[in-house]
Amino acid sequence: MAVILIAIVALTAGMFASGHTTPRLGIDLAGGTSFTLEAKNQPGKPNAINTDNMNTAVSIIERRVNGLGVSEAEVQTQGDKHIIVNIPKGTNAKQARQQVGTTAQLYFRPVTTTTSGEKTPDPSSTPSPSSSASGKGGDKGSDKGSDKGDKASGTPSASSSASASSSASPSTQGRALSEGLKADKTPSGSASPTPSKTPKADPSKGASDSASQQALAKQFANLDCTTKAGRAAAAEKAANAKPTDSVLACSEKGDAKFVLGPSEVEGTDVDDASAVFESQNGAGWIVQLDFNSKGSKKFAKTTGELNSKQSPQNRFAIVLDGAVVSDPEVTQGAITGGRATISGGFTQQSAENLANVLSYGALPLSFDIADETTVSAALGGEQLDAGLIAGAIGLALVVIYLVVYYRGLALVAMASLGVSAILTYTIMVLLGPGIGFALNLPAVCGAIVAIGITADSFIVYFERIRDEIREGRSLRPAVERGWPRARRTILVSDFVSFLAAAVLYIVTVGKVQGFAFTLGLTTLLDIAVVFLFTKPLMTILARRPFFGNGHPWSGLDPKRLGATPPLRRRRPAAPGPADTKEA
The missing domain is CATH 3.30.1360.200 (Gyrase A; domain 2)
Structure with a gap:
């Protein structure tokens, strides 16, 4: 547990030391600049404007823009000879304008x-x-x-x-x-x-x-x-x-x-x-x-x-x-x-x-910047508010379920969710100036989905402990015996989630990559929190009378769980004398 607490302190200190206390927002949340590039014919190449050359130009321009430290930039074709480049707020628009239209011949x-x-x-x-x-x-x-x-x-x-x-x-x-x-x-x-x-x-x-x-x-x-x-x-x-x-x-x-x-x-x-x-x-x-x-x-x-x-x-x-x-x-x-x-x-x-x-090579076509506009974040802000409200409602429902069903164990789950939220937030803030990560709407959705994934890991562990108690064991042995089985299940589940996020990140482009990146990041953090915080915390609480003695509100009451009384062997009766004594 000390490791995870030290990590939280270090990340929080790094966040304030860097001067960035809020995540960097994508163009749909913070606005930005949009360029419209128009391809023009080159002398001696009347058929140069085609689908292959336009797709190649999109790929090169996207790598150039990302080379400036910008992620979540949108580069896509529009029609037969136009390319739209959307760059989030906070990027040097003048520098980006010089990069996107340069043919690099x-x-x-x-x-x-x-x-x-x-x-x-x-x-x-x-x-x-x-x-x-x-x-x-x-x-x-x-x-x-x-x-x-x-x-x-x-x-x-x-x-x-x-x-x-x-x-x-x-x-x-x-x-x-x-x-x-x-x-x-x-x-x-x-x-x-x-x-x-x-x-x-x-x-x-x-x-x-x-x-x-x-x-x-x-x-x-x-x-x-x-x-x-x-x-x-x-x-x-x-x-x-x-x-x-x-x-x-x-x-x-x-x-x-x-x-x-x-x-x-x-x-x-x-x-x-x-x-x-x-x-x-x-x-x-x-x-x-x-x-x-x-x-x-x-x-x-x-x-x-x-x-x-x-x-x-x-x-x-x-x-x-x-x-x-x-x-x-x-x-x-x-x-x-x-x-x-x-x-x-x-x-x-x-x-x-x-x-x-x-x-990143020369563009196969020459381009003129036909239009440059400033993108407003009003629509994205409304969608973000709606997403945050939905996330808050979902989190409240999860907490209510934990309190009703697990009672005292709900405190462990909520503490673990809080630690996971702090780690996620600080890392996202530091990734902004570090690698240019920008938080967009799909990334917010990925963070909301991660709440369910993280809560699922806690539930798996709690149920393993409760199964051990049902078999007649006390809490301390149940915590230790239930962990190996729960650990294996958690690792398999998180591996599947991380694999899905990695494949999605590789095969997609643009905003969907933000969802995949956030999902993969929170999946890794879930493993760290369960191994370094939830398990040590349960080991400590098992020594406390409230949980160790199975208080009715602890969520680990043997009677409420229908535990089987431990089997006890009776001592065999002492054999009587072989010969009957007479008075």
């Missing part, structure tokens, strides 16, 4: 040219895609500083800058613009990189190539990344371009624009991504990328080629949905081993956002 493209984000005043002075936007001296100075910092860390990496002359700074939109790309572990050997030619217009390839380069240079000069409209237009055009095409792109913050070559590595080559805090060398929050075997080879080959070039053409632009989220330099050979690290300027939220999007 990821490409690693070599940087051909980069300059500041504003529109170039004189198109004739715009550098061609084969030249650097800044002066040679500026590049040398910037590279020198970056190399010096990298050598101090002892890791093959380089800190990139959003422009040829700008320094590293975090993005206001939550992702780092200026980061370093490095191997997770120092390579054992440096492969000899094969220099590649700088992309430029070649007159021998015909007038069409020359015209294409001139058109690209003109578009680059006219691109204005400092405006939201300019960034959106560039991102949409880059996202819809083929991986083999050269594209124009803006940084997320808009302080830099790029001419990028054909994609060398795609997002499908990334096996996993995670946000990690690295205290060594003051790196702070970083994003670790793990490539599959195919991507590892391509990544090592490409980084080896970029290493032989001058800045900015030794940079690798990481392009997510047409925007450059990072443009790190490669300065110390090929990055081998299948793992790379993006570092520099990340906050915890920005690192987790990027890792979350990359981990």
Whole structure:
């Protein structure tokens, strides 16, 4: 019994220490935000909007939202090209909005040219895609500083800058613009990189190539990344371009624009991504990328080629949905081993956002947020009140039955129910900030059903004790002899309930999972309460005269139970003398 009491004190203290004293409520009880995503056709894919792609998108969006620490989120299709996403109150709606609509089309493209984000005043002075936007001296100075910092860390990496002359700074939109790309572990050997030619217009390839380069240079000069409209237009055009095409792109913050070559590595080559805090060398929050075997080879080959070039053409632009989220330099050979690290300027939220999007894969369709509304909890509140009233009535009926039929044993049952209720409540409160558990209406129903399951365990034990008393045993032996038989029955019953809850949780989605989770949790707590509280309490009460002597109001009166008097053997009479004595 001491164990269960210590657990109650610890959970209650943890609840108050965390600052959360009420359970986190689901969207049907507390309200929240609802997004309507509309799928749009992609160039070259007229039949992309179909049932399979929509179901895949629902699965990916649900994993992304849950990756933010949100449970009980509702993601479901509506019609042929709409997806409804309902997120409970208390979730960062802005962060969720960025996650649910991001297609996560990821490409690693070599940087051909980069300059500041504003529109170039004189198109004739715009550098061609084969030249650097800044002066040679500026590049040398910037590279020198970056190399010096990298050598101090002892890791093959380089800190990139959003422009040829700008320094590293975090993005206001939550992702780092200026980061370093490095191997997770120092390579054992440096492969000899094969220099590649700088992309430029070649007159021998015909007038069409020359015209294409001139058109690209003109578009680059006219691109204005400092405006939201300019960034959106560039991102949409880059996202819809083929991986083999050269594209124009803006940084997320808009302080830099790029001419990028054909994609060398795609997002499908990334096996996993995670946000990690690295205290060594003051790196702070970083994003670790793990490539599959195919991507590892391509990544090592490409980084080896970029290493032989001058800045900015030794940079690798990481392009997510047409925007450059990072443009790190490669300065110390090929990055081998299948793992790379993006570092520099990340906050915890920005690192987790990027890792979350990359981990769960790219959406098969592009989506626009067609509508965003706030969901009211008025209807859910009325249903909750009705459910709580029904639960109170059911609990009152159970208590009345226990008092009438079991009398004094009803106190044991009610004390056990109280302990179970305290454990359930405190654990649900702590699971809110812990794993994002949200209490919805089905979960409340699961808790109400658990009252009957818990009371059933007490009844099984009480009846076993009463059976032993009917057979003529006193209370103390009855408590100990009835426990093994009751224990076996309780375990079998609770195992069936827990198995049903586990299967229901696995095969269902959405709110029904809340019912299954609560039912499984309360079933486990029922076993803990019966073993660690009810049984020890009965052992203690059996030593008290009120219960031990079978008081009529104890519920264990042998006469009321029709107990059979214990059989007692009579002593045989002493044999008489064999010979008759005469007077």
